[in-house]
Structures are given as structure tokens and as C-alpha cells.
Amino acid sequence: MTTTQHNQNGTNAGAATTVQLDQVRKVYGKGDNEVVALGGVTIGFRQGTFTAVMGPSGSGKSTLLHCAAGLDTPTSGSVTLAGQKIEGLSEAKLTILRRDRIGFIFQSFNLLPALTVYQNVTLPLQLAGRKPNKAEVNRIIQQVGLAERKNHRPGQLSGGQQQRVAIARALVTRPAVIFADEPTGALDTRTARDVLTLLGNSVRATGQTIVMVTHDPVAASHADSVVFLADGQLAGELHNPTPESVAERMTQLGNFVAARRNNVAVGSN
Numbered sequence: 001m002t003t004t005q006h007n008q009n010g011t012n013a014g015a016a017t018t019v020q021l022d023q024v025r026k027v028y029g030k031g032d033n034e035v036v037a038l039g040g041v042t043i044g045f046r047q048g049t050f051t052a053v054m055g056p057s058g059s060g061k062s063t064l065l066h067c068a069a070g071l072d073t074p075t076s077g078s079v080t081l082a083g084q085k086i087e088g089l090s091e092a093k094l095t096i097l098r099r100d101r102i103g104f105i106f107q108s109f110n111l112l113p114a115l116t117v118y119q120n121v122t123l124p125l126q127l128a129g130r131k132p133n134k135a136e137v138n139r140i141i142q143q144v145g146l147a148e149r150k151n152h153r154p155g156q157l158s159g160g161q162q163q164r165v166a167i168a169r170a171l172v173t174r175p176a177v178i179f180a181d182e183p184t185g186a187l188d189t190r191t192a193r194d195v196l197t198l199l200g201n202s203v204r205a206t207g208q209t210i211v212m213v214t215h216d217p218v219a220a221s222h223a224d225s226v227v228f229l230a231d232g233q234l235a236g237e238l239h240n241p242t243p244e245s246v247a248e249r250m251t252q253l254g255n256f257v258a259a260r261r262n263n264v265a266v267g268s269n
């Protein structure tokens with residue numbers, strides 16, 4: 001099994017790095033309202049790895065995901081995605097990069113209700129002006145277990161089935177990296193497990209990369225490694241995670257962050 005294997009500089013040893021963040025800093029607001037969401041994060045996600053990003057609420061997970069995916073612009077630092085530096089790209093070029101090289105999976109599925117499963121899955125290809133290869137699309141729909149449902153609309157499907165449509169839609173363009181934001185947040189435990197197993201197996205088979213933000217130690221245990229954030233900084237990494245080892249690390253991190261915030265509050269009195 002592959003792991004992210006970040007070295008001390010946050011770059012990856014071995015295989016190509018699909019996503020690289022260098023000294024990424026993101027500051028929201030100004031003056032008294034300034035919030036440092038990311039305080040200079042350097043990390044690489046190697047090709048073919050499945051990484052979960054965890055941390056207490058407000059630690060910067062979504063900001064990291066959005067900066068890495070080119071959905072948000074860092075205040076400083078740089079992001080390289082599939083060999084291309086995002087910095088300075090025009091909005092049009094960024095849109096093409098996102099469309100062709102990145103797949104997204106969100107907690108809320110984001111399917112179009114008027115379209116069938118097949119049409120939802122082929123939408124990214126249509127948007128890119130690419131003619132869907134019917135056999136390939138059917139293979140992906142079969143892979144996510146929805147062959148019998150391909151003419152159904154999202155409203156006729158369960159939550160787990162809808163998320164499997166979203167996975168098929170994310171896989172169909174064969175993106176270099178899939179960013180998933182709480183992909184199982186709306187699913188029951190068993191469905192969540194099936195969806196994550198499917199996601200992991202799909203990308204391992206094709207050598208794609210997944211970066212997944214989650215609050216759930218069980219979800220994180222499906223990844224090859226877990227990267228922890230606290231107060232906008234990297235706070236360690238766990239390889240071959242289990243639900244227990246992740247939960248333990250999260251408890252330690254929560255205590256550490258609470259103690260640090262208390263010290264700051266006491267210090268400022």
C-alpha cells in the first residue's frame with residue numbers, strides 16, 4: 001500500500017506529487033477581524049495516495065482543501081496541481097484545470113435533480129465538450145453498483161446511491177486528484193463504509209489521488225494516511241490509520257488546542 005510519506009520539508013519522497021502546497025498562508029479579514037486560517041502550510045500529496053485531512057473545528061481543513069483545489073486563492077505561498085502552478089493562472093485557465101484534472105465530491109452530493117444518473121455522470125464530459133464513451137460510462141456506473149438505476153433521477157435514489165453517482169461523476173473525467181469534503185457526512189455508518197471502500201478501491205485501481213476532509217475517525221481510517229491540522233498549522237501525520245488511533249490523536253489534539261487557547265486567554269488578561 002502506498003502512503004503520502006511527507007519528508008521534513010513537507011515534500012514527498014518517491015513517486016510524483018500530484019498536489020503540492022508550499023508555505024500556503026490564508027488570511028481572512030483585516031485589522032481586528034483578521035483570521036489566519038492557514039499559517040504557512042507546506043505539504044505534498046503523492047500520486048496514487050488516499051489522504052484524510054482532520055483537525056478540530058476551525059483548524060483550516062476546508063481552507064486547505066479549497067486552496068489546494070484552486071477554489072480559493074492563498075494570501076501567499078504557492079500551489080502546484082498536476083504539474084501546473086495555480087498562482088497567476090487566469091480564471092479561464094483555472095476553470096479548465098479544475099474541469100479536466102480535478103474531481104469533487106461534497107457532503108451534499110450536488111447532483112442535478114432533473115437529470116438521470118447517466119446524464120449526471122456524463123455532465124463533466126459534456127461541459128468539457130467531450131463526447132462520452134458510452135461503454136466507459138456504463139463501466140463506471142456498473143463499478144459504483146448503479147447499472148440498474150442509470151435512467152433514474154436523484155430523487156428516486158437513497159443517499160448512499162446518490163453519493164455513488166457523485167463518485168462516478170468525479171471519476172468519469174479520470175482526474176489526477178479527487179477532493180472530497182465530508183463525503184459521508186450525510187450517510188449512515190454502513191452506507192458510509194461502502195461508499196468509502198468504493199472510493200478507495202476505485203482510485204487505487206487507477207492510480208488517482210484523493211484528499212478527503214472528514215471529522216469521522218472511521219472515514220479517515222479508509223485512507224492510507226491522515227494529516228492533522230491545528231490552528232492553521234500541520235500537527236502530525238498517521239500512516240495506516242485505524243479508527244482507534246485516529247480518535248486517540250484527535251482527542252490529544254483537541255486537548256492541546258484547548259490548553260493553548262486557554263493559555264493565550266489567560267496571558268491576555
Ligand SMILES: Nc1ncnc2c1ncn2[C@@H]1O[C@H](COP(=O)(O)OP(=O)(O)OP(=O)(O)O)[C@@H](O)[C@H]1O
Pocket residue numbers: 028029035036037055056057058059060061062063064
Ligand atoms: N470566508 C471567511 N471569512 C472569514 N473567516 C473565515 C472564512 N472562512 C473560514 N474562516 C475562518 O478560518 C478558520 C478556518 O476555517 P475552515 O473552514 O477552514 O476550518 P475547518 O477546519 O474546515 O472547520 P470545520 O471543521 O468547522 O468545518 C476559522 O477560524 C474560520 O472561522
